Amino acid sequence: MKKPASKTDYIFFIGDELPKPEAHLVQSTNSANAAANLGYSTILVYLYKGLAAFNPIDLLLPFRPRKTPEPLVKYYNLQDKLKVAPLPMPWPIDSFPSKITNSNTIASKYYLPFHILPKTKLVHSRDWNFVKAAVKNGVPAIYEHHHHEDKPFEPEIVNSPLFQVAVTVADTVRETMIQHGMPPEKLIKLHNGYNRLFMMRQPEKAAEWRKKLLVDGRSHLVVYAGALRQFKGINVLIDVAGAMPNIQFVCAGGDEKEVAHYRQLAKEKQVNNMTFLGYILHEDLASLLQAADILAHPHCSGNAATFTSPLKLFDYFASGTPIVATEIPSLIEFKNTKAIAAWCEPDNPSQFATAVAQVLKTHPRKIEGYSDTTDFVKQFSWENRAAKILSYVDESLRPQIVA
Missing domain, CATH: 3.40.50.2000 (Glycogen Phosphorylase B;)
Structure with missing residues (x-):
């Protein structure tokens, strides 16, 4: 009998196309890059649209981790240990206001359980729907949340043992997250970091x-x-x-x-x-x-x-x-x-x-x-920040260092 593949991947999910000049994307890409620099098998997952999204191979095998393309490396100053897996979102996805054709739904309900899940050890994202989907599919998750939002957190998700930790960057946001149902013991405040090039x-x-x-x-x-x-x-x-x-x-x-x-x-x-x-x-x-x-x-x-x-x-x-x-x-x-x-x-x-x-x-x-x-x-390097976050993850649920 064939032995099942071990779960090794640390998945960082961005529900957007890259590259774009937005602070939250700089933050997410550098967070993933730091985890890779620490030696974890880290894969940055993001979306891509347009004609290229109709590539038959990508549609058949949508989750194919690969070397980070040079334009992305230069745009965000990433290092060579990080891998990427752009998910194709062909038309009519996001072309009509429908939940069925929403890229977030496609990523959480289709790509994650059927393609990304087999080797995923841990998920890290600012996308709440993706974090929820990870927990529901039996995958440990880390959630980043940096802004005030008047929406309650589902108790069955935040109280799940698979929901490891939520991270924010401001005490005021931490307070509102607690008010909306986030357990205080699962919520930490950490500043962002700096890229080593600087x-x-x-x-x-x-x-x-x-x-x-x-x-x-x-x-x-x-x-x-x-x-x-x-x-x-x-x-x-x-x-x-x-x-x-x-x-x-x-x-x-x-x-x-x-x-x-x-x-x-x-x-x-x-x-x-x-x-x-x-x-x-x-x-x-x-x-x-x-x-x-x-x-x-x-x-x-x-x-x-x-x-x-x-x-x-x-x-x-x-x-x-x-x-x-x-x-x-x-x-x-x-x-x-x-x-x-x-x-x-x-x-x-x-x-x-x-x-x-x-x-x-x-x-x-x-x-x-x-x-x-x-x-x-x-003290504020992205690598130090990544290590600090992982210290709040149960040791048995952390991805293994592979390099």
Whole structure:
């Protein structure tokens, strides 16, 4: 009799197409990458659509783990231990508002039990439906949840011994999750992490960025990297730039529509010292952060300030560049450290501009970076985060280290 295949795979599921310039996708891909770097047989599962999804081989054998394609490696700065398994979602999936043709239903009710399950040891996802399906199919699961959501968690899922742990990044989200039925003993709060590339010094590439971006005689560079959304403080940063015309401000991030919107807004406000680069590949972003004199972390007040995941903050720390940050709940625990050079109130361009001017005097740019921040951030590597999460998983349910 043929011996059944052993369950070895650590599955990270993303219910979306890749690559896209969205923070939750950066977080999920880097989490999977970290687990692979720890030596686990880790497979990043995501969706793909379009004409390619009609490939007969993929439809017949949809779950075929393979080497991570180069475009994805460069987009998210992944290493070679991680494998991927894109799931085909051919038309009419997601073309009509129907549960039957919904990609989430297809992934949870078809691909998982019939194709992914045989070698899966553990599932890790931000997709609640996929986590539920894993537990119902007898697979241990880890759930990540980073935002407030007014929806109860099913008791039969969260109280199942297979539901191992839920992870969030903010105390406020943890509180609402408990209110909606998540057992406190199964819920941990952990910060996001930084990619190891951001610790590597790249003085030549940083110098190239400065040569390219510092124009019209300006000698100081302030960089923001992240989503281009109003609640993130981009409007505030435009006003700061308008008040400091001798300093070059640069924003990296956002899709084409967002970039076009903010370029137009800056033009209307006659702010000529602000450049919007759009999404920057992670292999180039590290050197951009190192090129800056200051890294900006603005944010507006309001509900989003209570749960926003400071994903970019840890890459900021790893760059060793001085940071000016806004006092919001998700950052306030860092206020008593030396890792952030200056703080200011949210929604206050004048105070932010004053803080930038102050830091330019107190923290002159160092090509090698400031050790206060680089030493501080080492505890927040994605690998340390992955190991911490797995420590909450029953030892008998953890995937084995294979490399």
